[in-house]
Amino acid sequence: MSESVVTETVAAGVVQITMNRPDRKNALDRASYAGLIAALAAADADETIRAIVLTGAGGCFTSGNDIRDFAAAAASGDGARIAIDFLTAISSTAKPILAAVEGFAVGIGTTMLLHCDLAFAGAGATFRMPFVTLGLCPEGGSSYLLPLIAGQKVAAELLMLGEAFDAPAALDAGLLNRVVPEGTALEHALARAKTLAALPPQSVALTKMLLKKGTRTATAETIAEEARHFGERLRSPEAMAAFAAFLKK
Template sequence: MSETVAAGIMQITMNRPDRRNALDRASYAGLIAAIGAAETDASIRAILLTGAGGCFTSGNDIKDFAIAAAAGQGPRAAIDFLEVISTARKPIVAAVEGFAVGIGTTMLLHCDLAFAARSATFRLPFVTLGLCPEGGSSYLLPLVAGSKKAAELLMLGEAFNAETAAEAGLVNAVTEDGTALEAGLARAKALAALPPESLALTKMLLKRGAAQAVAETIATEAKHFGERLKSPEAMAAFMSFLKK
């Protein structure tokens, strides 16, 4: 769901609250289309990304993933989204409440600014699901968090809080519960008020040094991720998850 919420600002909301905004193939298609629309609309200066119902996103819809894996389709929809968000020219601000799991955390590495409510919960459960990192996280997370913290978060796959997310460089600041969107909107308004060509150039220069490595990492991770989806470890983890 996307809408213009202030002059120059498009808010994109992940909106499956009954599934804690878990992302299926239709969700990814909607996100890709919304970012594309913002990128081509000259009146839009900044993108604000959030989730409905007090939750950012619980990550990939495991049931949809299992169906895609069984059909041999792999994680293509998620990879397409990651390629789009990682190469967006306009600034993206994220506002996190509730859960930010899996891709809900890794996508923050591609947002320019991010704010999280104090009670927000983050997790990178790829190994526990028999999978591997995605979204360029195996490259970007060590870059922003340091190799030891990145290993802890990606290898153990344990839940962590907003303060840890801030310390790891995933978010700019921690807000009081219920105010992450307000904080994100305030920063999006500040960005939207700036000269757009200068802002776009600055974003490009900030990302230029790592752009090729990020693209290559996303592609390499995707290859291994697709292989892991078919693995006995992943299938067992999916079946265990779906029985809950």
């Protein structure tokens, strides 16, 4: 397991997966994605685990993809495959996933919430999907799922303009279950996870499966189509210029 991802059983039936690069605001590089994929697979396969809580270290969820790592991937031709593999993993995990968001949730830090079953954010959390501003395009099935839950106009505003928005706006857009006092998102997520862990596990799993049945195929197809465009955009002059400008800051 990557050191940039820490996994621990925090209560009976509850595993906590923590994105752990606080010095980089938990920006996700290839090692982080590999760690997250392995942690989700292990939790899903463990019969003693009933619920998964996903959070970030140091009072921050994640600042999204590590731009240095992404720029290197683009230059080497590797593209964003590992990030897409993570999004496929989180979208297909059978156990319930609960997100605890504080600080920044940028890019994939926001789109991964579309695949979490429950999500709680501290009142000071900030969200952003700056794909267009980086010369890229939506990922993680967001071009399908966000209009579905937030409406076409809100989704267009958040994805096309790529501007930051606050926790109440994220709640209104359907990305969250609740906005809680700053610093208490993990506490609330763990409390709900413990409640889920105490419920009949087969009934919980079946309910999650049925809830996602209607969108499963379209979500997988959209993730795959977005990934093709994303890989192309990653190598585009617009993206290269945006990365270079970002790295000069």
